[in-house]
Amino acid sequence: MLSLLKKLRAATPAPAxxxxxxxxxxxxxxxxxxxxxxxxxxWFNQQTNELFKGFAVSADDTLLDVGCGDxxxxxxCGMRGAKIIIADxxxxxxxxxxxxxxxxxxxxxxCHVTDCNPLPIADATATRVVSTEVIEHVDDPAQFxxxxxxxxxPGAMYLLSVPHPSSEELQKDIAAPEYFQKPNHIxxxxxxxxxxxxxxxxxxxxxxxxxxxxxxxxxLLFWEAKVDFSNPDHPLLDHWAETWQAVLDSPRxxxxxxxxxxxxxxxxxxxxxxxxxxx
Amino acid sequence: xxGRLLARWxxxxxxxxxxxxxxxxxxxxxGLHDAVLDGWFxxxxxxxLQGFAITADDTVLDVGCGExxxxxFAVRQGASVIFTDxxxxxxxxxxxxxxxxxxxxxxxxxxxxLPLPLADGCASKVVCMEVLEHIAExxxxxxELVRMxxPGAQYLLSVPAPVGEHLQKGIAPASYYQxxxxxxxxxxxxxxxxxxxxxxxxxHRRASGFFWVMGMIFFWAGERAAGRDPxxxxxxxxxxxxxxxMESWAKTWQDLLNxxxxxxxxxxxxxxxxxxxxxxxxxxxxxxxxx
Numbered sequence: 001m002l003s004l005l006k007k008l009r010a011a012t013p014a015p016a017x018x019x020x021x022x023x024x025x026x027x028x029x030x031x032x033x034x035x036x037x038x039x040x041x042x043w044f045n046q047q048t049n050e051l052f053k054g055f056a057v058s059a060d061d062t063l064l065d066v067g068c069g070d071x072x073x074x075x076x077c078g079m080r081g082a083k084i085i086i087a088d089x090x091x092x093x094x095x096x097x098x099x100x101x102x103x104x105x106x107x108x109x110x111c112h113v114t115d116c117n118p119l120p121i122a123d124a125t126a127t128r129v130v131s132t133e134v135i136e137h138v139d140d141p142a143q144f145x146x147x148x149x150x151x152x153x154p155g156a157m158y159l160l161s162v163p164h165p166s167s168e169e170l171q172k173d174i175a176a177p178e179y180f181q182k183p184n185h186i187x188x189x190x191x192x193x194x195x196x197x198x199x200x201x202x203x204x205x206x207x208x209x210x211x212x213x214x215x216x217x218x219x220l221l222f223w224e225a226k227v228d229f230s231n232p233d234h235p236l237l238d239h240w241a242e243t244w245q246a247v248l249d250s251p252r253x254x255x256x257x258x259x260x261x262x263x264x265x266x267x268x269x270x271x272x273x274x275x276x277x278x279x
Numbered sequence: 280x281x282g283r284l285l286a287r288w289x290x291x292x293x294x295x296x297x298x299x300x301x302x303x304x305x306x307x308x309x310g311l312h313d314a315v316l317d318g319w320f321x322x323x324x325x326x327x328l329q330g331f332a333i334t335a336d337d338t339v340l341d342v343g344c345g346e347x348x349x350x351x352f353a354v355r356q357g358a359s360v361i362f363t364d365x366x367x368x369x370x371x372x373x374x375x376x377x378x379x380x381x382x383x384x385x386x387x388x389x390x391x392x393l394p395l396p397l398a399d400g401c402a403s404k405v406v407c408m409e410v411l412e413h414i415a416e417x418x419x420x421x422x423e424l425v426r427m428x429x430p431g432a433q434y435l436l437s438v439p440a441p442v443g444e445h446l447q448k449g450i451a452p453a454s455y456y457q458x459x460x461x462x463x464x465x466x467x468x469x470x471x472x473x474x475x476x477x478x479x480x481x482x483h484r485r486a487s488g489f490f491w492v493m494g495m496i497f498f499w500a501g502e503r504a505a506g507r508d509p510x511x512x513x514x515x516x517x518x519x520x521x522x523x524x525m526e527s528w529a530k531t532w533q534d535l536l537n538x539x540x541x542x543x544x545x546x547x548x549x550x551x552x553x554x555x556x557x558x559x560x561x562x563x564x565x566x567x568x569x570x
Contacts, residue, residue, distance in 0.1 A: 170547055174540070220548075221531075224540045236538065239531035243497075246524040250500040252450060259446055259496075263552065 028241040030232060034215055037248065040257060041211035049080050054207050054271040055159045057082050057128055059107060064126040064151060066116055067134035071097030077128070078104030085126065087112040087119060116147060124153045132161040133267070135197070136185045145201035149274060158203055158272040162189045164265035167216040174223045194268060203272035212266025213257065214244045219266070306494055306521055306529040312536060316545065317487040320348075325356045330483045330559050331435045333358050333404055340402035340427055342395075343410035344387075347373035349435075351380070353404070359384045361402065365391035365459070393423050400429035408437040409555070411473070412463045421477035431564045434479055438465045440553040443492040450499050467556060479560035488554025489545065490532050495554070497524045 038044065042053030050056045051073060057063060059081030065074045068086040070093065078084050078101045086101075088094050091113045101109050112120055116138075129152050138144045152158065168188045171179065178184055189197070191208070198205055217240060225234035247253050314320065318329030326332045327349055333339060335357030341350045344362035346369065353360050354377055362377075364370050367389045374387040388395065405428045411417045428434065444464045447455065454460060465473070467486075474481060494517075501522035517525070535541040 170551060174544055174547065220544055221535060224535065224538045224544055236531065236534040239527060239534055243524065243527040243531050246527050247497065247500065250504050250524060252500050252503050256450055256496055256500055259448075259450060263442070263446060 027238065028245045030218060030237055030241045033241050033245055033248075034218070037214045037244070037257070038211070040248065040254065041261065042209070044076055051076055051130065052159055052269060052271065053209075055128070055157055059105075061127045062125060063128040063130065064121065065130040066119070066148060067131055067137075068097050069093060069133075071100045073130050073132060075100055075104060077130075078106035078109070081105045081107055082128070083108040083110070085110040085112070085121065087114050087116060087121070089113070089115050116144060119147045119151055121151045123150055125151050127153050127156050128159070129156060130159045132159070133163065135160065135194075136162050136187055136189060137183060139186075141187075141197055142201070145197060145203075149201050149203060152274045154274055155276045156274045157206075158198075158274070159269065160194075160198060160272065161267050161269040162194055164210050164212070164268045165190050166210075166264045167212065167219070167266045170216060170220060170264065171223070174220055176223065189268075191268060194270060198270050198272050203274055206271040206273055208268065208270050210265035210268040211261045213260035213264050215266040216264045217244075304526055304529045304533055305519065306517060306525045307519075309529040309533045309536075310490060310494065313488075313490045313532065313545070316536065316542060317485070317549070320352060322355075327352050327406070328435060328557065328559065331404070331433060337403045338401065339404040339406060340397070342405070342407040342424065343413075344373055345369060345409075347376065349406045349408060351376060353406075354381045354383070354385075357381075357383065358404070361386045361388070361397065363388040363390050363395060365389070393419060395423060395427065397427050399426055400432075401427050403429055403432050405432060405434045408435070409439065411436070411470075412438045412461045412465065413459060415458065415462055417463060417473055418477070421473055425477045425479060425562060428562045430562055432562045433482075434474075434560045434562070435557065436470075436474060436560065437555050437557040438463075438470055440486050440488075440556045441466055442552055443488075443495070443554045446492065446552070447496060447499065450496055452499070465556070470556060470558065474558050474560050479562055481558055481560045483559040484557065486553035486556040487546075487549040489548035489552050491554040492552050493528055494525065497528050498522070500524060 042050070044051065045053065048056060049058060057077045057080045061077070061080075061082040062085065063074070063077045063082045064085040064087065066087045068074055068088050071086070074084050074086055074097060084101060084106045086094060086097050086109075088097070094111050094113050098109060098111050114120055129148050131148060135141050135144065148158065163185065165188050168185065180186070195205060195208060218237065221236050221240055222232060225232065225236050227234045227237070247256055250256070311320070318326070320327065321329065324332060325334060333353050333356040337353070337356070337358040339350070339353040339358045339360050341347070341353070341360065341362040344350050344364045347362060350360050350362045350373060360377060360383070362370065362373055370387040370389045374385070377385045377387070390396070405424055407424055411420065414420050424434065439461065441464050444461065456462070471481060471484070498517060501524050505522070521529070535544060
């Protein structure tokens with residue numbers, strides 16, 4: 001249940017695939033479709049080497065992913081040849097991600113099992129810092145962000161994401177109770193709060209975007225379908241995936257997705273920069 | 280993953296009885312089911328919408344009748360009906376249907392200007408759904424509606440909810456936001472003020488119709504895909520054969536409504552993203568003296 005969105009994105013090896021989901025079998029795979037939808041929102045751009053729009057990764061980078069989950073993000077970055085440092089509280093996740101990285105040209109892989117308080121990493125180590133869908137779980141976001149800022153080099157880029165309040169509010173009375181309890185989402189972070197957290201940690205915000213209407217609806221339907229997360233086979237979910245596939249395939253699909261993502265979003269993403277000279 | 284899904288899928292397919300053609304899902308039927316869950320078309324109680332019961336004693340005035348769902352519901356309750364629309368075909372077709380179903384007094388009028396040629400206090404129930412947003416000056420129009428209701432008459436008024444209207448911008452054709460289509464977007468506050476300032480007392484308010492927010496967006500997408508730029512009253516033109524996107528969405532929604540917790544999810548989505556806002560109001564029995 002922990003960090004569902006990340007699981008959803010990471011559940012497939014597909015960052016390495018470049019085929020859009022339209023090419024797959026007649027039954028729409030909800031995860032592949034979600035990945036395709038995420039790509040349309042700016043994730044996993046193979047052409048530009050951007051993990052997310054505005055966040056390019058190259059072989060010169062040292063990329064730290066804190067709360068790496070199943071390793072979907074670092075796999076993409078490993079394929080760019082970067083040095084990868086992963087940190088997660090879950091030893092199993094760290095091990096699985098290490099293995100997942102073994103088929104990438106990452107120039108080095110460093111792994112830490114840690115509660116991140118503090119991170120066992122020296123000051124000014126990373127040129128890229130990624131932490132997706134983590135801040136909503138931690139007890140002290142300010143301390144957590146301070147650690148992320150400490151280990152970034154001056155000028156380092158940050159990719160931070162948390163659930164968008166629109167989707168969290170929709171799920172409030174629908175989700176399993178543990179979804180909003182420790183160790184899951186212990187807080188709902190508004191757009192303003194998210195911006196303030198990042199700014200107060202000493203980072204400069206470059207962009208703040210939101211996406212994931214598809215996943216927001218999918219999650220609502222998922223709670224009701226009461227199927228297993230690893231095999232969400234249910235006509236309700238199938239029909240929604242078919243519908244969304246048809247939306248994206250329609251001539252105005254991108255525009256419709258954009259309009260709906262603006263109203264109900266699964267996730268909000270901030271790209272930020274650590275100032276070149278320390279403040 | 281695909282292989283595993285297919286493996287699960289195929290045996291269950293093989294176990295099914297042979298060749299049942301899939302039952303097509305009509306977005307209109309699903310929309311009706313959805314509306315009934317919202318309290319519309321309660322045949323048992325004669326309520327057009329919960330809190331708005333129609334009886335054989337009523338004279339119902341339906342302004343902007345369109346295809347006539349409200350008028351025909353009133354006819355089934357034994358009421359006399361007066362219905363008006365700016366489109367001649369709509370009024371003529373509805374008049375035929377009303378006469379086929381009822382021997383009560385009925386009157387159909389084609390009109391798109393004020394005043395309506397109807398006596399003061401001619402109706403005990405006044406229905407005006409999805410009309411006010413088409414009107415450049417809604418205040419005098421509301422005054423006309425109030426004039427034609429008798430003291431104590433009940434009103435059922437609806438307009439699109441603003442969130443759905445804003446969402447369709449850039450997706451619906453530009454003509455959707457121009458005369459004779461939607462020239463007004465009412466906030467809930469402005470809608471309430473319009474009704475109260477016309478002298479009516481609000482009894483109930485509700486907002487619902489997420490199904491149609493999505494349905495309309497998908498409708499535009501399909502029209503665009505087919506190279507059409509539709510004009511005129513839109514909802515009435517959503518007819519079979521339906522576009523695959525609409526059908527697929529209707530299937531999703533039907534599945535949801537059939538789930539045990541489906542209604543709760545529907546209501547959350549309705550409150551978040553409603554298509555339509557409704558006010559049920561009453562004309563006071565005694566005119567309030569203006570000092």
